[in-house]
Structure formats: C-alpha cells, structure tokens
Amino acid sequence: MKPQKPLRPGYKWELLALLCLAFFFHQGDRAIFGVVLPQIRAELLLTGSQEGLVGSVLFFTLAILMPFAGxxxxxxxxxxxxxxxxxxxxxxxxxxxxxxxxxxLVALRSVATAGGEAFYAPSAYSLLAKFHRSTRSIAMSVHQTALYIGVMTSGFLGGWIADCWGWRSAFYVFGGCGILLGFVFIFRLRDTNDEKSLEPPPADAPPAPAPAAEPTLFQSFAMIFRTPTALLLTVAFTAIVCVNNAYVVWAPSFLQDKFNLSLTLAGGYAMFFHHFGAMAGVLAGGAFSDYRARTRPTARLELQTVAMALGAPAIFWMAMAPGLVSVCVAMTAFGLFRGLYECNTHASLFDVIPPRFRATAVSMMTMMAFLVGSLSPLLLGRMKDIYTDGSGLTRGFAVLASLYLVGAIAVGFARARTFRRDRVGLV
Structure with missing residues (x-):
C-alpha cells in the first residue's frame, strides 16, 4: 500500500475519486436508517425515543472514538x-x-457502524490535504459532494428497495457494495513520502513551519485548545452537526407525517432537495474560496459566516412552511447554505493547524461536535412522543434554526479577532 517509487502524475485525482466512493457509502449507509425508519418502527414496534436513541448512540460513538481515530x-x-x-x-x-x-439496532447500527466510520474522516482529509496543496478547497468540496450524492441516493434507492423488498434488503445492498469497494482499495489506494510525487505549494504562500519531532498524544490533543480560531470553528461545526444529525434521522418521518407521503417519496424528497442544494453550494463555494483565498486569506471564514447567518431562516422556514412545495424549496435553500459552509470546514481548520497535527485536529473537532450533536436525534424523538398532535418534529426543527445563528457569530468573531494571529503556512 505504500510504494517506494514516485506515483504517476495526476494520481491525486484518482485518490480523490476513490475517497469520494468511500465517502458515498460512509454517508449513504448512515442515512438509510432514517429513510426506512417508518418500516422499522412498524415491524419492531419502536417509540420515538427509541428511534432517536439509535441515532444518538451512533453519533455519540463517533464522538468518543474520534480522538483515538485521529x-x-x-x-x-x-x-x-x-x-x-x-x-x-x-x-x-x-x-x-x-x-x-x-x-x-443499537449494537449493529449505532456502535459497530460508527466504530468503523469514526476512523475514516481524520485519515481521509489529511491524505487529501497532503496531495492537494493548491487545490485543497476544490478537492475537499468535490469529496464533500460524495456525502450529498450518497445521502440523495439512499433517499430514493433505499426507500424504493424498502418499498419493494423490505427495509432489511436496503442494508444488505448498501453493506455488500461497500465491502466490495474495500477490496478495490486494497489494490488501488496508495500513499507516498516522495516529495517528487507531490505538488509544490504556491510561490506566494506563507513559509511552512520547520519539521519537528513526532507529536505526543497530549500535544496532539492540546493543539486545538491552544488555537482560538480552531475552537471557534468547532463551535460553528457543532451547530452544523446538531442540525444535520437531527435532519438525517427525522426529515423523512417529518415529511411522511406532515404530508402523508409514501416511503420512497418521503425519503427521496427529504434527502434529494436538501443535499442537491448542499452539493451546489459546496462546489460553487469551494471554487470561489480557492480563488479568493489566494489574495484574501479571510475569504473562507467570511463565506462561512454569511452561509450560517442565512441558513438559520431557511431551517425555520422548512419547519413552519405549510405546503410540500414550500418545504422542499426551504430544504434546498437550507442545503445551499450548508454547502457554502461545509466546503471550507476542513480547509479553514487546516489554515490554522500545522500539518503534523491535522488528523488529530479533525478528530478533536469532530468529537466535540458529535458529543453535543448526538443529543439532537434523541431530543427530537422525545418531542415527537410528547406532542401527540404531530407537531413535535416541526417544533424541534424550528428550535434548531437558532443554532446556526450561534455558529455565524463564532466564525465571524474568528475572522475579525483571531485568524490572522493563528494562521500557518499553506502546506
């Protein structure tokens, strides 16, 4: 897996394609639970709190494993x-x-699945950053689109499989395809320490920090706490994760309960419109950020601040809109602003974290975000049980909109007060 000779020119794009496929299943496997949840509820006689518990334990497991994974x-x-x-x-x-x-469900869906997924992001994003120096935002944006395509596909395909053959078949299909892809990775996924195989940083980039000794576990974990910008970005990412976790678990049920849709349409609409908007946002935002960041280092943070500020009313609109069309439009707008933020989630963090700490920094940021965000599916499930008139999910999503305002304030403060002091070289 680790060749001693230089890789062929252009391998960084093959690497990106392979990681996109992995991320497709990473997110598709996670999303199908929410899509087929109505059938699981009917067969296994689950309450809303139990359904939320499955999602919350998954995200909590991701959180506690992230530091070790990084x-x-x-x-x-x-x-x-x-x-x-x-x-x-x-x-x-x-x-x-x-x-x-x-x-x-908790053992297999939550603990075991999350136990594997937790180790993906820190290594994958660090590997992308290593091979994509001058194209970092666009590479991570393209990689992020695999998340959206995976969730969009799971919405329609998972719902259709469940309607035709039952919810169990959806897990068989997605899991089996992921196993086959893993065997492809054994032969095609590669790394190198040969600088000739890597592109040089741009000529106008700040100087990279000098090589240092291998960091200790304490040094790695402490880095994000010693970097104010990284902490503020973690606050904003926590807001993103709280809303996203609740959305993936409960949005299909929200549509099915509110508009009496079939499983295929409820799952398809919930996952397609939101993630189509997010995919458009992440691609446009990634290209824009790479272009603007060359001459304006704070461009990434400025885009993220605006995206979160505009995302809050979009989420509230989605929760309160009375018609299916208006809800789908709101989901698309919410997705667009989410994508404009997420195209720089890791690129902004890497602007203030030295390379040798990056995988751990990703894991620490993700851990803290998912520790808090793991509660949102459970809380919405509890609200669904409490408000027997069917308004529990509507009320829950409306409240979650306020978290985006908190995130906008955090990133805006980082841009104004801490970023220029924390910034490191582009490597």
Missing amino acids: FVGDRFSKTRVITGCLIFWSTATLFTGFAGGVVA
Whole structure:
C-alpha cells in the first residue's frame, strides 16, 4: 500500500475519486436508517425515543472514538486505516439487516457502524490535504459532494428497495457494495513520502513551519485548545452537526407525517432537495474560496459566516412552511447554505493547524461536535412522543434554526479577532 517509487502524475485525482466512493457509502449507509425508519418502527414496534436513541448512540460513538481515530491516522498508514474501516462499517451495515429489536439496532447500527466510520474522516482529509496543496478547497468540496450524492441516493434507492423488498434488503445492498469497494482499495489506494510525487505549494504562500519531532498524544490533543480560531470553528461545526444529525434521522418521518407521503417519496424528497442544494453550494463555494483565498486569506471564514447567518431562516422556514412545495424549496435553500459552509470546514481548520497535527485536529473537532450533536436525534424523538398532535418534529426543527445563528457569530468573531494571529503556512 505504500510504494517506494514516485506515483504517476495526476494520481491525486484518482485518490480523490476513490475517497469520494468511500465517502458515498460512509454517508449513504448512515442515512438509510432514517429513510426506512417508518418500516422499522412498524415491524419492531419502536417509540420515538427509541428511534432517536439509535441515532444518538451512533453519533455519540463517533464522538468518543474520534480522538483515538485521529491519533491512529497521524501515526499509522492512512491507506490501511481507510481501507480497514470501510470494510468494517460496511460489514456492520450488512448485518444491521438481521436486527430483531432495539438492542440489536443499537449494537449493529449505532456502535459497530460508527466504530468503523469514526476512523475514516481524520485519515481521509489529511491524505487529501497532503496531495492537494493548491487545490485543497476544490478537492475537499468535490469529496464533500460524495456525502450529498450518497445521502440523495439512499433517499430514493433505499426507500424504493424498502418499498419493494423490505427495509432489511436496503442494508444488505448498501453493506455488500461497500465491502466490495474495500477490496478495490486494497489494490488501488496508495500513499507516498516522495516529495517528487507531490505538488509544490504556491510561490506566494506563507513559509511552512520547520519539521519537528513526532507529536505526543497530549500535544496532539492540546493543539486545538491552544488555537482560538480552531475552537471557534468547532463551535460553528457543532451547530452544523446538531442540525444535520437531527435532519438525517427525522426529515423523512417529518415529511411522511406532515404530508402523508409514501416511503420512497418521503425519503427521496427529504434527502434529494436538501443535499442537491448542499452539493451546489459546496462546489460553487469551494471554487470561489480557492480563488479568493489566494489574495484574501479571510475569504473562507467570511463565506462561512454569511452561509450560517442565512441558513438559520431557511431551517425555520422548512419547519413552519405549510405546503410540500414550500418545504422542499426551504430544504434546498437550507442545503445551499450548508454547502457554502461545509466546503471550507476542513480547509479553514487546516489554515490554522500545522500539518503534523491535522488528523488529530479533525478528530478533536469532530468529537466535540458529535458529543453535543448526538443529543439532537434523541431530543427530537422525545418531542415527537410528547406532542401527540404531530407537531413535535416541526417544533424541534424550528428550535434548531437558532443554532446556526450561534455558529455565524463564532466564525465571524474568528475572522475579525483571531485568524490572522493563528494562521500557518499553506502546506
């Protein structure tokens, strides 16, 4: 997996394509639970709180494993870590189709699946940053579109499979395909320490920090706490994650309950319109950010601030709109602003974190965000149980809109007060 000779020119784009496929299943496998949840509820007789618990335990497991995953990504072969976790979470997804109750769902869907998925992001983003220096935002934006395509596909395809053959078959199909992809990675996913295989940084980039000794575990974890901009970005990312976690688990049920849609349409609409807008936002925002950041280093943070400020009313509109068309338009707008933020989630963090700490920084930011964000599916499930008139999910999404305003304030403060002091060289 780790060749001694230089890689062929252009391998960085093959690497991007491979990681996009992995991220497709990373997110598609996660999203199908929400899509087929009405059938699971009917067969296994789950309450709203139990349904929310499955999602919350998954996100909580992701959070507590992230620091270890980041440290592993900084110390061991990233290609081996990525390949191993892809095969592991896909196997857990496949076996979720055999679950017979809430305990099995929590064990297979929440703990085992999240246990594999947790190790993907720190190594994958660090590997992308290594190979894509001058094209970092656009590469991460393209990679981010795989998230949206995976979720959009799971919406329609997962719902259609469930309507035709039952919810268990959806897990069999997505899990089996991920396992096959893992075996492709064994032969195609590669890394290198040969600088001739890597592009040089732009001539006008700030100087890179001098090589230093391998960081200790404490140094790696402390880096994000010593960097104010990274902490403020973590606050904003936490707001993003809280809303996203609740949306992926509950949006299909929200549409089905409110408009009496079929499983295919409820899952398809919930995942397609929002993530189509997000995909457009992340592609446009990534290209714009790479262009503007060359001459205006704060451009990424400025775009993220505006995106979160405009995303808040879009989420509130989605929750309160009375008609299906207006809800779908609001979902698209919410997705657009989410994408404009997420195109720079990691690029902005890497602007203030030295390369040797990046995988751990990603893991720490993700851990803190998912520790808080793991509560949102459970809270919305509880609201669904409390408000028996069917307004629980509507009220829940309306409240979550305020979190985007908190995120906008955090990123805006980072842009105005801390970023220029924290910025590191572009490497």
